[in-house]
Amino acid sequence: MTDSLLASWAKDRFAGEDFHCKKGRVYVISCGTRTYTWFVKEGVLFTTAQSERGEDELANTIWQKDCMIHSLDEDTMLPLHALTDCVLVRYPSEEINRQLKEDPELGWLLAEHYHDQFTSTLAKYKHAALDASEDQLEYLEDLFSQIDELEGERISDATLATFMGMHRVSVSRVRKKLDEQKTSTPPPAVRPIDSYAATPPPQVDKLRILAEEPPDIERSAQPEIARPACREPRHAGRI
Amino acid sequence: MNEAAFAQWAREHNEGEEFHCKKDQVYVLSCGRKTYTWFVKEGVMFTAMQTENSEGELANSVWRKDNMVHSLDEDIMLPFHALTDATLVRYSSAELNRQIREDAKLSWWLAEYYHNQFTRTLSNYRHAALDASEDRLAYLEDMFAQIDELKGERISDATLASFMGMHRVSVSRIRKKLAKEKSN
Numbered sequence: 001m002t003d004s005l006l007a008s009w010a011k012d013r014f015a016g017e018d019f020h021c022k023k024g025r026v027y028v029i030s031c032g033t034r035t036y037t038w039f040v041k042e043g044v045l046f047t048t049a050q051s052e053r054g055e056d057e058l059a060n061t062i063w064q065k066d067c068m069i070h071s072l073d074e075d076t077m078l079p080l081h082a083l084t085d086c087v088l089v090r091y092p093s094e095e096i097n098r099q100l101k102e103d104p105e106l107g108w109l110l111a112e113h114y115h116d117q118f119t120s121t122l123a124k125y126k127h128a129a130l131d132a133s134e135d136q137l138e139y140l141e142d143l144f145s146q147i148d149e150l151e152g153e154r155i156s157d158a159t160l161a162t163f164m165g166m167h168r169v170s171v172s173r174v175r176k177k178l179d180e181q182k183t184s185t186p187p188p189a190v191r192p193i194d195s196y197a198a199t200p201p202p203q204v205d206k207l208r209i210l211a212e213e214p215p216d217i218e219r220s221a222q223p224e225i226a227r228p229a230c231r232e233p234r235h236a237g238r239i
Numbered sequence: 240m241n242e243a244a245f246a247q248w249a250r251e252h253n254e255g256e257e258f259h260c261k262k263d264q265v266y267v268l269s270c271g272r273k274t275y276t277w278f279v280k281e282g283v284m285f286t287a288m289q290t291e292n293s294e295g296e297l298a299n300s301v302w303r304k305d306n307m308v309h310s311l312d313e314d315i316m317l318p319f320h321a322l323t324d325a326t327l328v329r330y331s332s333a334e335l336n337r338q339i340r341e342d343a344k345l346s347w348w349l350a351e352y353y354h355n356q357f358t359r360t361l362s363n364y365r366h367a368a369l370d371a372s373e374d375r376l377a378y379l380e381d382m383f384a385q386i387d388e389l390k391g392e393r394i395s396d397a398t399l400a401s402f403m404g405m406h407r408v409s410v411s412r413i414r415k416k417l418a419k420e421k422s423n
Binding site: 072100101102103104105106107108110111112113114115116117118119121122 | 310311312339340341342343344345346347349350351352353354356357360361
């Protein structure tokens with residue numbers, strides 16, 4: 001809600017630049033007080049658990065329509081993975097922030113934005129820190145299943161692995177185990193905690209910075225589209 | 240404006256209530272838009288990794304002089320562990336937030352507060368998510384070692400275990416292993 005208000009305000013006040021992103025590709029965007037503030041106009045993208053230069057506060061997040069990508073750091077380079085075809089719009093941060101600083105209501109909206117961003121990202125980290133990989137996977141599958149634009153699509157092992165900072169093989173193994181458990185006896189009370197290796201970071205030399213006319217960027221991950229799966233019931237939002 | 244200046248502003252514009260906390264005891268604070276906003280007047284406290292009602296955004300943090308404990312949720316119950324004797328002061332959130340919303344500078348400051356709180360807490364979680372327990376313990380010991388008020392004190396296994404969301408026995412075991420590695 002907060003981000004929608006800010007998106008609408010920004011569209012009314014500023015001339016933005018649109019960028020069209022293709023599904024399955026990775027785009028590196030420049031975001032910060034000295035560069036740009038971005039909004040998602042349409043589509044769904046995500047940032048992984050481990051981002052370049054450890055921009056943690058914007059890592060491991062799903063970005064949907066009207067979501068604002070804003071940072072109070074000077075400049076961060078964020079790899080955004082497009083889950084669907086998307087349109088991003090960017091504005092120069094200097095002008096946006098100047099107006100945010102002059103208007104108390106807008107400043108308050110920004111505080112709410114960070115609070116909400118905060119709690120939503122922490123929920124994912126908390127899962128990573130405290131739960132076994134199976135719980136984390138189930139949690140994430142449920143999270144993705146609640147995204148309307150992804151209805152009917154099965155998120156591939158590769159995509160989930162990228163998001164979780166795990167190896168695709170580990171995700172496949174855990175998914176297989178979960179499927180087997182669903183069809184056989186209930187799981188044991190105590191589950192061993194899997195240790196996993198992080199997936200390699202995005203191949204930087206294959207990523208290019210979003211420019212005036214976004215060039216085609218080599219795919220670092222090709223999501224698979226499988227047969228439609230059933231929607232899982234919605235869990236409570238809070239951790 | 241920094242946190243100290245903000246704490247001073249709150250003190251000058253609002254009527255606060257003080258609470259004195261004893262070292263090693265745990266206090267549950269009510270914090271949120273409908274209840275209270277707190278400041279640490281003196282001392283050091285922490286919230287553990289797993290808190291009551293899972294208020295993740297204020298969990299796993301160390302709270303020091305002038306730190307503000309603020310939430311935009313309606314009301315959360317936060318267990319605070321006192322690492323030293325401490326004094327907390329609380330203000331009515333309704334009044335405080337009303338004043339913040341009327342002042343552009345204060346609103347922006349609040350946004351910065353959440354941004355900074357966010358990055359600080361995330362670095363703790365990131366360690367938990369990505370690093371082995373030994374690395375995490377070493378990181379946390381280093382973090383506590385930088386707190387002036389705790390100088391000369393050894394953080395107990397029980398305290399570290401609370402903070403990390405681990406069992407005390409696990410912390411003892413890792414510490415013993417690390418100490419052995421240092422002497423080899």
